[in-house]
Amino acid sequence: MAMTNDRERNTTWSYLVEFLTDHRSPWDRGVLDAHWDTAAPTSYIRASLNLAKKKRRRFFALLSSWRRHYLNGLIWGYEKELERRVRVDEA
Numbered sequence: 001m002a003m004t005n006d007r008e009r010n011t012t013w014s015y016l017v018e019f020l021t022d023h024r025s026p027w028d029r030g031v032l033d034a035h036w037d038t039a040a041p042t043s044y045i046r047a048s049l050n051l052a053k054k055k056r057r058r059f060f061a062l063l064s065s066w067r068r069h070y071l072n073g074l075i076w077g078y079e080k081e082l083e084r085r086v087r088v089d090e091a
Contacts, residue, residue, distance in 0.1 A: 026069035027076075034077025042085060049078040
């Protein structure tokens, strides 16, 4: 497994732990990730929205409530950004 040079830790597992336990709810994490994509082109946001909707129907999302709530927040954030772009005529 890959080790970082600066901190000497396992990047795969440390990233996963930080991602899952960053003192944010899964919904907040999904909304924050969607917010980071607001500078992207509309086509990218639409493609990401479609992918997130597909992932929400997959097996892992059905098993993991954390993943399901994360994807719901991500989808909500993308949908609100697309609504905002239509409202201000940025599309």
